[in-house]
Amino acid sequence: MRTTIKEPATIEGIGLHKGKPSKVTFLPAEGATGYRFLSPLFKEPLPARLDRIAGTVRGTNITDGANTVYTVEHLLSAAAGLGIDDLDIEITGEEPPAADGSALPFAQALLKAGRKEKPDQERKTLSLTGQLEMAKGDIRFLARPGLGVSFKLTYDYPHKLVGKQTIEFLLTPEEYLVRVAPARTFGFSHELEALKAAGLGLGGSLDNAVVITETEVLAKGGLRYADEFARHKLLDLIGDLALAGLPLKDIYIEAERPGHAANVNFAKLLLEKAQNQ
Numbered sequence: 001m002r003t004t005i006k007e008p009a010t011i012e013g014i015g016l017h018k019g020k021p022s023k024v025t026f027l028p029a030e031g032a033t034g035y036r037f038l039s040p041l042f043k044e045p046l047p048a049r050l051d052r053i054a055g056t057v058r059g060t061n062i063t064d065g066a067n068t069v070y071t072v073e074h075l076l077s078a079a080a081g082l083g084i085d086d087l088d089i090e091i092t093g094e095e096p097p098a099a100d101g102s103a104l105p106f107a108q109a110l111l112k113a114g115r116k117e118k119p120d121q122e123r124k125t126l127s128l129t130g131q132l133e134m135a136k137g138d139i140r141f142l143a144r145p146g147l148g149v150s151f152k153l154t155y156d157y158p159h160k161l162v163g164k165q166t167i168e169f170l171l172t173p174e175e176y177l178v179r180v181a182p183a184r185t186f187g188f189s190h191e192l193e194a195l196k197a198a199g200l201g202l203g204g205s206l207d208n209a210v211v212i213t214e215t216e217v218l219a220k221g222g223l224r225y226a227d228e229f230a231r232h233k234l235l236d237l238i239g240d241l242a243l244a245g246l247p248l249k250d251i252y253i254e255a256e257r258p259g260h261a262a263n264v265n266f267a268k269l270l271l272e273k274a275q276n277q
């Protein structure tokens, strides 16, 4: 059976890339409608799906042609990580709040809203019967049938304070909340100027991102995990895969050096090759 939330829940703040005030209200969804963004400015709800992707530079953006919602991945990661299938997301502004740079505030809001089961609605899932691989340069993905939904993700960056980090993770709502949701987004100080010149990261600060300089890691309260970077990449991957529109089932996924563009391409391949059950 499908799930949604019981009560509305709201989060306010400023968007990471656009730097503008924003408010998101999670609302229960009656139908089997997946994740949808709603706004008085939209003619109709904007489904968070692969066929609506507008961009994958430093975040994943979706559009209906007239309206775009930027940086949807952390919010979607929280919903998918907690096993919520249907969610209406009312948004003011064009980007959800950056919150603390992680998915934890979204996950906490969803938990506060409560999970509601919909016994009369069938839950279709995405699974595989064989192995699937995708590679481009040093980016590599692999998926095969598994027990439960599990990941092995490697993040690798040539910097003495980062290096290679690998996280292995079996997805359950409880484990997601403790091991993945709190991992914050991060950036390298040498990229920040170019990012701002491109109109991105305008709301970014040490309140909502970890910044890595040549000599130190600037993280409010210190890093939350020694491998926080790999965990955040996993958080992003779970959010981007949610755009497939079907929850994963009994699948093992390996990802090396993933990013939003590769995540989305992999989600498309997965959807194309998977059995919908």
Ligand SMILES: [Zn+2]
Pocket: 073, 074, 185, 232, 236
């Ligand atoms: Zn992220």
